[in-house]
Amino acid sequence: MEIKNARFVISNTDVAKCPDAGLPEYAFIGRSNVGKSSLINMLTNHKGLAMTSSMPGKTQLINHFIINDEWYLVDLPGYGYAQRGKEGREKIRRIIDSYIENRMQMTCLFVLIDCRHEPQKIDMEFMQWLGENGVPFCMVFTKADKLGVVRLRENIEAYKERMLEAWEELPPIFVTSSENKTGRTELLDYIETINKSLK
Secondary structure (H helix, E strand, O other), rough: OOOOOEEEEEEEEEEHHOOOOOOOOOEEEEOOOOOOHHHHHHHHHOOOOOOOOOOOHHHHHHHEEEOOOOOEEEOOOOOOOOOHHHHHHHHHHHHHHHHHOOOOEEEEEEEEEEEOOOOOOHHHHHHHHHOOOOOOOOEEEEEEOOHHHHHHHHHHHHHHHHOOOOOOOOEEEEEEEOOOOOOOHHHHHHHHHHHHHHH
C-alpha cells in the first residue's frame, strides 16, 4: 500500500464523538513510551503527524487520522503509566475500554510491545482481556533496531511461549523499527488486504 495522504481529523475522549464516516479503523495501542507515535509517523511517512514525546503518557485522547481518504488510523492512549496516579490511570482505562468495546468500525487493534523486554505482565493481561472479549488484534514489536538479531529472536520467542500457555494459536506478529522502517511494508500490506476483503 502506498500512503498518498494522511491528515489529522479529531481528538476526543468520547467514543460517541468519533467520526461516523463508516470507514474501517485500525487502532494502535501500547504501554507508555513503547514508540507508538514514532511508529505511526513512520507508517504514514509523515514526520509530525502523531506528536512524539520523550515524556511517557503524552497521548491521553483518541486521535483519528484519515489515510488515503479510505481508512482511519487511530492513536489510542498508552496504558499503565505509573506516574499518572490511580485516578488518572483509571480515567485512561475507561477511554480505552469504551473505544475497544463499543467502536464497531474498529477492524483491528495493533498492540505495540517493546522488543527489548521480556514478557511484561501488563501486556500479557491486556492481550488476555482482548482475547476474552473477542477483539481482533496483532502483536507489533517495536524498536527492533535496538537489539541484535539473536536477542531479538529470543525475546519474541519468549512472548510466543507465554502466549501459547493460554492461547491455542498466536495472533499475527510484526517486527518493526521506526528508525529504519522495518515492518512498514508488511503492516501496510496487512491493512490493505483486510480493506480489500471488506469491500
